[in-house]
Amino acid sequence: MPVAILSGPATHRSPLIHSMDTQTITCPYCGEPLTIAIDVSVRRQEYIEDCQICCRPITLTVERDDDADTAYVEARSEDT
Numbered sequence: 001m002p003v004a005i006l007s008g009p010a011t012h013r014s015p016l017i018h019s020m021d022t023q024t025i026t027c028p029y030c031g032e033p034l035t036i037a038i039d040v041s042v043r044r045q046e047y048i049e050d051c052q053i054c055c056r057p058i059t060l061t062v063e064r065d066d067d068a069d070t071a072y073v074e075a076r077s078e079d080t
């Protein structure tokens with residue numbers, strides 16, 4: 001009798017969306033490209049991060065697109 005090797009559906013549930021991702025934005029003040037770490041486990045968030053070049057506060061809006069499996073980052077100056 002040949003030995004039947006059962007290779008059923010293995011438990012490979014590696015998450016497709018990593019909780020942390022990096023995105024490159026452009027500073028609205030000095031125009032320098034900045035690499036920021038974003039938490040893509042949150043659907044939508046807004047926070048302030050200081051520019052690594054000119055140290056001015058950038059308002060970041062991170063929005064995750066579930067369909068496209070991507071996250072959008074919008075960088076705005078804090079000017080009102």
Ligand SMILES: [Zn+2]
Nearest residue numbers: 027030051054
């Ligand atoms: Zn800057």
